[in-house]
Amino acid sequence: MSDFVHERHKDPTRLIRPRELIVACVPMRSNVNISQIARTASACAVEKMIICGNASLISKIARDATSHLCVSTHRSLSPVLKKLKQEGYRIVGIEQASHSQNIHHFSFARRTVLVIGNERLGISDDILGQLDDVIEIPVWGMPHSYNAASAANMALYEYCRQFPEG
Numbered sequence: 001m002s003d004f005v006h007e008r009h010k011d012p013t014r015l016i017r018p019r020e021l022i023v024a025c026v027p028m029r030s031n032v033n034i035s036q037i038a039r040t041a042s043a044c045a046v047e048k049m050i051i052c053g054n055a056s057l058i059s060k061i062a063r064d065a066t067s068h069l070c071v072s073t074h075r076s077l078s079p080v081l082k083k084l085k086q087e088g089y090r091i092v093g094i095e096q097a098s099h100s101q102n103i104h105h106f107s108f109a110r111r112t113v114l115v116i117g118n119e120r121l122g123i124s125d126d127i128l129g130q131l132d133d134v135i136e137i138p139v140w141g142m143p144h145s146y147n148a149a150s151a152a153n154m155a156l157y158e159y160c161r162q163f164p165e166g
Helices: 031-043 078-086 148-162
Strands: 021-025 048-052 070-074 090-094 112-116 133-136
Touching: 021 031, 021 078, 021 148, 031 048, 031 148, 078 090, 078 112, 090 148, 112 148
Parallel strands: 021 048, 021 112, 048 070, 090 112, 090 133
Antiparallel strands: none
16 A cells, blocks of 8 residues: 555646746747746746747647746747847856756756747757857767756756755
8 A cells, every 4th residue: 555645736836936937939840839838937937938939829729828927929039139148137048059068067046037949940040140059968878968847847847956946
């Protein structure tokens, strides 16, 4: 007999301060990926997400994120990142790039914009040039990289691990 009993849908862990993390997605091919990222961002108590192009959330996938996450849509990400950098945010991209830092050894700034790249093309050179840091998630098998939503979810979790109280 097990000592474990299901306790599904427990109340969220309380934060002592709001998260100062913004998720920003370059134009993506899949609204499924965008919706999965939104669901995880909302579960991590992220308050703001930026999407670009014709992206939209699928409510069955994003679930409660559609009511708890402020999502703004923009034609281009570049001007938004410039403004956020002026507001004191550190712009961090998830990408396989020269001089990228292993996520296992990276310390997030509390005020961070996490930039998620396109599923096939990654982060474009113009956006890459605006980043303060690039983090990379090690891959031990094939394929050579994680799905955009999976990588975003891992980075969101790591940020929350570093700032568990907000």
